Amino acid sequence: MNLHDNPLLHQQPSALNLGIADFNASLTAAGATVSQIDWRPPGDADPAKAWALAQLQADPRIAAANATACQRVIAARPIWQDVALRADGVWPELRDTRLLLHAGPPVQWLEMCGPMQGALVGAVLYEDWADTPEQAQRMLAGGEIAFGQCHDFGAVGPMTGIISASMPVLQVRDATHGNLAYTNINEGIGRCLRFGANGPDVLQRLKWLAAVVAPVLQAAARSALDSHGGIDLKAIQSQALLMGDEVHSRNAASTALFLGQLAVALTAPAARDRVPADAVHQTLDFIARNSQFFLNYSMVSCKAIMDAAHGVPFSTVVTATARNGSETGLRVSGLGPQWFCAPSAMPVGLFFPGYGQADACPDIGDSAITETAGFGGCAFAASPALTLLAGGTVGDALRYSREMWEICVTRNPGLSLPALDFAGAPCGIDVLKVIDTGIQPVVTTGIAHRQAGIGQIGAGIVRVPMACYQRAFDAAAAAFLPT
């Protein structure tokens, strides 16, 4: 066959274009088929940034530190130890001052989103610091109430994440590294304080959780601790990944597994008669009807895991992702307690009847600690059924986990993703890899109404803002590169 016979000469040209899409116009005008590859040079075309990234990625201290941080994540073994019937029993600050804990990085009253303000009003009423919502609001706006961040107290709270003095808190201990973590008790679905609702029904259920459910949970935790060293939360999370949960937005399997262990612990001789039989029944019945009950356990498990990985010098692994409804913030293992913040993105998903995207509050809650530990969006491939709640297809679910592999240090051999042939879930989101690839971490999340007092209106996904990562990257460069 001579050159003229080459069939390629008879074909129309086709091209791949990397980067700037404007080059495509001239090619398509010439009759070519163009496939656009969405690519940006590392460092956003800023040569200084690209050079800093290259230096940081070549730094053996950072590679070693990130491996250490991930080893700590993989080795962590969070055990549910106890329930404190009042938060101020754990943190005297909550008794000594009028202090309320909330989700996410710091935020002032005027900058707070509707649900956060609504939940704080509810907490002031719950604590009997005010008689009416209006009075509560005046106190909050007038500086009579101090605000703290859950994370600064070793705690996490879903959505608004409010913890006040007289609320019970769950206590978890990482048996490997010894650190403690805390969270509140899940209120159920629908109108909840965590979604910014604060009506009498919401406050009444919170009182019931404190008076009836918390003592039952306390008896169960202590019974399990005595009989077999306590309920192993990561073991439940790991099994649940084989059972359709990603243990952030879907917790059906983990709640069922947890409920079984709870029932065994509560009927054991050591626990029996410690709490009224009717309280036991009410508690089990409440959990059996609330497939999100395990969410708070999943979060506090992840908080214990990621606190164990925090503070490794030179590590660029993210150890907390938290949102207050206005801003999203990151903490990084080797960069101390500082939050790297940017305005929260808007979750996209499916809405309850009567609500839509325009009603949504920006991304909110400490629950993205689950993604930080390799669950949630990182483990979306484990949870095809979550697409029924959050939208998208089963193919999207697989794709999200594959994307997250690209920005993580390693894979967690203890957390299998069945649909991806049991490969380990992404482990250790690396600031450097996020900057290098431009891939923003995916978070699966509930969606609150943007106004105070309404509650949950849907569920979906959201991406962590790139600006958080850019700030964390700049801090890493300033801290770890020679000046």
Place this chain on the structure above:
Amino acid sequence: MNLHDNPLLHQQPSALNLGIADFNASLTAAGATVSQIDWRPPGDADPAKAWALAQLQADPRIAAANATACQRVIAARPIWQDVALRADGVWPELRDTRLLLHAGPPVQWLEMCGPMQGALVGAVLYEDWADTPEQAQRMLAGGEIAFGQCHDFGAVGPMTGIISASMPVLQVRDATHGNLAYTNINEGIGRCLRFGANGPDVLQRLKWLAAVVAPVLQAAARSALDSHGGIDLKAIQSQALLMGDEVHSRNAASTALFLGQLAVALTAPAARDRVPADAVHQTLDFIARNSQFFLNYSMVSCKAIMDAAHGVPFSTVVTATARNGSETGLRVSGLGPQWFCAPSAMPVGLFFPGYGQADACPDIGDSAITETAGFGGCAFAASPALTLLAGGTVGDALRYSREMWEICVTRNPGLSLPALDFAGAPCGIDVLKVIDTGIQPVVTTGIAHRQAGIGQIGAGIVRVPMACYQRAFDAAAAAFLPT
């Protein structure tokens, strides 16, 4: 471009060959690439059979009957109603004569596989009809004990499926059609009567199940029936498909969901104090440690469902698939109580350490009722995690469900397969479609040791023998075609 320039002329020939592979030799000798398509003409190249198949497939009475049978499957609502503390309370025949029920179609002592003989010896000892295994074996071989089939008593039993006079049985009612179905209580994993083990440990656990667990389950069933109309087994099966179970060989999610409902029912005021607190704890603890506990519930649910679909005149839908370790038999909706039998196939899968394929017993148990109702092999796509136990890949799991769609009448809108974009599970295995396509139904199954007294040695998959379907087809042709 003239004809001579056509690049196809410069290529080597490639061919698709349908059917007889012998034709390939001459093509490959000529340098061709041949892709063999595994195809057989309907009716196995028997023109009379092909014509009979065409007539049956064109018969509107059969199409309508199969639609009716599937509607009954889809509409069935099996509710766990009660526990009979003794089987002879349900079936007086078991009290009046020395009669033992077993899985599968009829089989005589000498034709029985090792595990079936072992389990029958165990049952004779359990009933105190003999003092030693040797004496029990002599009685069984000597005709002193009669055998019945579980299915003839409206019951199903896993593996050997033995039910004897003093064993407790679970009772389920299809709330839509009113029919009742029964099964025994799951013994756990490892050395069990159902796998042919019969040592003192096995018999002791059976006594404990009857004395301790059965009354607790009875109290739970009655409590749930009083409070909310009873535990809906198909609702649990349906949820479990979203949670990694196919509810035949994997029952982790369904057992967890069931355990939660059990705990709620047992702590309700109506049930409390009806049974000793320690028995409740022992029962819950046993179930929490036995992820196969729900298997028997899944089976009896499917038995209730498929009995509702049995007896539709002209229907060629399979309503029972059962194996006794020697033979596998089918029942067909429109063909009465007759079994269509053929020698059991050998399951292929993964074995416990120290055992291998040569140790396996041929396919055994009534549990293939789950496939018949659209679970198990039909729903394998729902259970990637089952491949960890039974072998194969996640791709195989998807392929099995797709294959089963080809031989089923329709898809069940109440049973979603998440990994196949939530499409309905295969519903109504049709004898005509099996004959037409040559696809044998896939069954997920436990594997027993071929010798009596040992127990489970693995898990895997097996195909229902085509000869069963050929016999059922011949019977359908004889019954439904003009002579």
